[in-house]
Amino acid sequence: MQFLPTHVLLTMPAWVSYSAIINWQHRFRFPVPSKIFTIFTIRFLTSINNPSNSITYITGLQLAIGKPSTQGLTMNIRSYLAAIGLCLLPLSSQAGVIYEWQALNDELPWGITLELEFDDQTVASGAFNFDYSDPYGYDQVPQNGLLNLRYTFPGVGEEMLYAANRGGFSTGMGYVNMALAxxxxxxxxGSIYLNNGFHHIDMFSTGQTFTIIDANSDEQMEGAGCTWETPSCGGASGHIRRVSTTAHIAQIPEPGSLALLGAGLLAALGLRRRSVP
Structure with missing residues (x-):
């Protein structure tokens, strides 16, 4: 269960890293130029969010940080509240509409999960067409209405995850072809084809009922009833139906972000201990 919005969780390392900078300056009496933190913040935020959200977060950080001193971090309460407000503003623009696969028969593959998250404007438009191909991980992912997707099956080692504001597929490469109403x-x-270089799934609908034409994986799909000996892993039918308009598809934080968050928290704890008489 995710208790905080994804974009707030992802920006926490940028906040706590400032504690590390203050701790360094306080302990060694070494002036750390504010540009270091500014450059880091801009680079970090632009790597996980689209430019408009990055500007919002940076503005919030600038309001909240204040000026460092030998006593640590000074922060004006009103500026702090304003920063929180600015960090929460993107939630309204990024809240998506989630559609989920619901199986109708026992054909292969068994037990798959498919979640698609679109922005409100795309859903309201009534149609969505997306043809994206990046086999080498070099292209920039267009911000075109598909916010996130998640595909998995029983026994999978690495789920298929896609997030538009984090560079597309978690594998760094992939294909998306959607023609949906x-x-x-x-x-x-409509029709959906997804491929992240390790797993792929292909399906189309007749009326409201989708049929899986083919699903395959480099990991095999024994838990879904498909092996290398299975002539064709397909035949399952189901609906893809709207299930939520208030939540995000959970994305796994990058290990680097988690490590940075931990380092910042330890630095903040060290500063607090030194300040206790």
Whole structure:
């Protein structure tokens, strides 16, 4: 369960890293130029968010940080509240509409999970067409309405994860081909092909019912009833239906971000201990 919005969790390392800078300056009496933190913040935020959100976060950070001193970090309460407000503003613009696969029969593959998250404007438009190909991980992912997707099956080692504001597929490469219509009744229709270099799935709909043409994986799909000997892993049918308009598809934080968060927290703890008489 995710208790905080994804974008708030992802920006926490940028906040706590400032504690490390203050601790360094306080302990060694060594002046750390504020440009170091500014450059780091801009680079970090632009790597995990789209430019408009990055500007919002940076503004919030500048309001909250204040000026360092030998006593540590000074922060004006009103500036702190303003910073929180600015950090929460992107939530309204990034809250997505989630559609989820719901199986209707027992054909292969068994037990798959498919979640697609679109922004409100795309859903309201009634249609979505997306043809994206990046086999080498060099291209920039367009911000075109698909916010996140998650595909998995029983026994999978690495889920297929896609996040538009984090550079696309978690594997760094992949293909997306979608031609979809959003029904007023909450059902998707059309066709979907997804491939992240390790797993792929291909499906199309007749009316509101999607049929999986083919699904395969480098890890095999024994838990889903498909092996190398299976002639074709397909035949499952189901609906892709709207299930939520208030939550995000959970994305796994990058290990580097987690490490940075831990380092910052330890630095802040060290500064607090030194300040206790």
């Amino acid at each position: 959003f029904g007023a009744d909450g059902y998707l229709t």
